[in-house]
Amino acid sequence: MKLCPKCNHSPLPFLMVFVVASVSAFVTWLTVGLSITQTTPRAAASALAFVVVGWALLHYVLSCLRRHCRHDERSAARRAVLDSPGQPGNDRPGSRLGAVGAAAEI
Numbered sequence: 017m018k019l020c021p022k023c024n025h026s027p028l029p030f031l032m033v034f035v036v037a038s039v040s041a042f043v044t045w046l047t048v049g050l051s052i053t054q055t056t057p058r059a060a061a062s063a064l065a066f067v068v069v070g071w072a073l074l075h076y077v078l079s080c081l082r083r084h085c086r087h088d089e090r091s092a093a094r095r096a097v098l099d100s101p102g103q104p105g106n107d108r109p110g111s112r113l114g115a116v117g118a119a120a121e122i
C-alpha cells in the first residue's frame with residue numbers, strides 16, 4: 017500500500033500495532049498454558065495470534081492513513097470542488113429553508 021511521504025513519517029501507529037499484537041500473543045501464551053504445558057504448541061499459538069492480529073491491525077491502520085490523508089493534490093482539489101460557491105444554499109445558510117417556507121405558504 018502506498019502512503020504519501022508526509023503520512024509515512026510517524027512510526028506511532030505501527031508501534032501501536034506491534035504493542036497490541038504483542039499483548040494478544042502474550043495473553044494467548046498464558047491462556048494456552050492452562051491446557052497445554054509443552055512449549056512448542058504454546059509458542060506456535062502465540063506466534064499465530066501475533067501474526068493474525070498484527071496483519072489485521074496493520075491493514076486497518078494503513079487503510080485509515082490512506083483514507084484520512086489530506087496531503088495530496090487530488091483530495092485538496094476534491095475539497096475545493098465541494099466548497100465552491102455557486103451551489104444552491106451556499107450564499108446564506110437559510111436560503112434553502114426560505115425556499116421551502118415560501119413553497120409551503122403558496
Ligand SMILES: [Zn+2]
Binds near residue numbers: 020021023085088
Ligand atoms: Zn498524507
